Amino acid sequence: MDLPVVVLVVSFVVLLVLNVPVAFCMGIATVLAFTTMSGELPAFVAVAHQIATGIDSFALLAIPFFILSGQLMGQGGIARRLIDFANTLVGRFRGGLAFVNVVTCMFFGAISGSATAAISSVGGFMVPLMNKMGYDRDFNASVTITAATTGLLIPPSNVMIVYSLATGGAVSIAAIFMAGFLPGILVGLGLILVSAVISVRHNYGKGETFPFREGVVRFFKAVPALLLVFIVIGGILLGWFTPTEASAVAVLYAFFLAVVVYREVRIRDLPRILLQCGITTSVVFLLIGTSMAMSWVLASENVPQDISAYLVGLTDSKVLLLLMINAILLAVGTFMDMTPAILIFTPIFLPVAERLGLHPLHFGIVMIMNLCIGLCTPPVGTCLFLGCGIAETTVTRVMRHILPFFGAMFVTLLICTFVPDISLWLPDKLGFVR
Numbered sequence: 001m002d003l004p005v006v007v008l009v010v011s012f013v014v015l016l017v018l019n020v021p022v023a024f025c026m027g028i029a030t031v032l033a034f035t036t037m038s039g040e041l042p043a044f045v046a047v048a049h050q051i052a053t054g055i056d057s058f059a060l061l062a063i064p065f066f067i068l069s070g071q072l073m074g075q076g077g078i079a080r081r082l083i084d085f086a087n088t089l090v091g092r093f094r095g096g097l098a099f100v101n102v103v104t105c106m107f108f109g110a111i112s113g114s115a116t117a118a119i120s121s122v123g124g125f126m127v128p129l130m131n132k133m134g135y136d137r138d139f140n141a142s143v144t145i146t147a148a149t150t151g152l153l154i155p156p157s158n159v160m161i162v163y164s165l166a167t168g169g170a171v172s173i174a175a176i177f178m179a180g181f182l183p184g185i186l187v188g189l190g191l192i193l194v195s196a197v198i199s200v201r202h203n204y205g206k207g208e209t210f211p212f213r214e215g216v217v218r219f220f221k222a223v224p225a226l227l228l229v230f231i232v233i234g235g236i237l238l239g240w241f242t243p244t245e246a247s248a249v250a251v252l253y254a255f256f257l258a259v260v261v262y263r264e265v266r267i268r269d270l271p272r273i274l275l276q277c278g279i280t281t282s283v284v285f286l287l288i289g290t291s292m293a294m295s296w297v298l299a300s301e302n303v304p305q306d307i308s309a310y311l312v313g314l315t316d317s318k319v320l321l322l323l324m325i326n327a328i329l330l331a332v333g334t335f336m337d338m339t340p341a342i343l344i345f346t347p348i349f350l351p352v353a354e355r356l357g358l359h360p361l362h363f364g365i366v367m368i369m370n371l372c373i374g375l376c377t378p379p380v381g382t383c384l385f386l387g388c389g390i391a392e393t394t395v396t397r398v399m400r401h402i403l404p405f406f407g408a409m410f411v412t413l414l415i416c417t418f419v420p421d422i423s424l425w426l427p428d429k430l431g432f433v434r
Helices: 003-017 022-038 040-054 058-075 078-090 096-112 115-132 137-152 158-166 173-179 181-202 212-237 243-261 267-300 303-314 318-335 338-355 360-374 382-391 395-418 421-429
Strands: none
Touching (some): 003 022, 003 267, 058 078, 058 212, 058 243, 058 267, 078 096, 078 115, 078 212, 096 137, 096 181, 096 212, 115 137, 137 360, 137 382, 173 212, 181 395, 181 421, 212 243, 267 303, 267 338, 303 338, 318 338, 338 360
């Protein structure tokens, strides 16, 4: 292993252990690696240049727009209306509120494209309600934490935009959006199944039964929010606008719903919402910029090619190689956020996946599913810590209850890994698979 790679890896791991923010870990490690290659001054100039060019992409403009639309949706009363609608669909069954939680997270995650927004908006309402109805607090937190990740698979999703960027344009944003629908639904169904088994075993309460007329009223109240997905995805597929333009349309529509239709966001609230959006966007773009700089060092030292050749040389078994890649990505997800993980490891593992005959769309969904599990695990799991905070419980207590949900997510991951048609069927029907 060359000296720059050793310096990069060692400094990155040491800084990570010292609890330095991931973006600074990558930036500092990259500067140190560049220093061993070309000296101190050229290193600073080169890293700054790579960070600037790394975020110089028209497609990345979709990220702040989707973040803003998600925040408008989260504060505009959308979650409560989706909860009411989901309650009429699945609330009547044993453990019905757990089902409502999962289904609402799927709806809201698809609308906002953010797992943390789903936990904050849906969990902030559902967890206290489930506590009141006799469900175990740690079970409630576990349902919310894991269900929130479905929004990263069901489009629109910011991490899918990042994956498209990491492939160098080999995968279009519209194609990866379409590939996520069925896997996201499958994960949701797996979580519902686990919730049902646990609810029957612990005799958690049966939900409400609503008259047909009430169900229709709740459906029409939720329709404006649900239409966002159809407007964004339908507009992209019909060629009305690009994914970046679709994100701007999503902001306009979310603003119209939150301010004019539902009237739960006031004009004087907008500066605060825009400030939150700016802070979140700056964090994401700093991660993207430093990740791209770090990836440039790895590529210049032929690390992706070396790792690809090494893994393929270990065994001829496609099954074993896929299991190894999944195991590595699961481990990566436990200590690294999704955005830098996708940007760093896509160039490394995508060549291996393609040599095994995997389509880049299929591999992208498998990677995202692995990293979604990482969001729910310590020590970095953003969703885990946020969910525990909302449920007012501890990580130690939740970990005992969340294991069956991990099992469902892992089984679904294996199914999607070895049955590529789940990811490729819809893109193939729409002409994205060549």
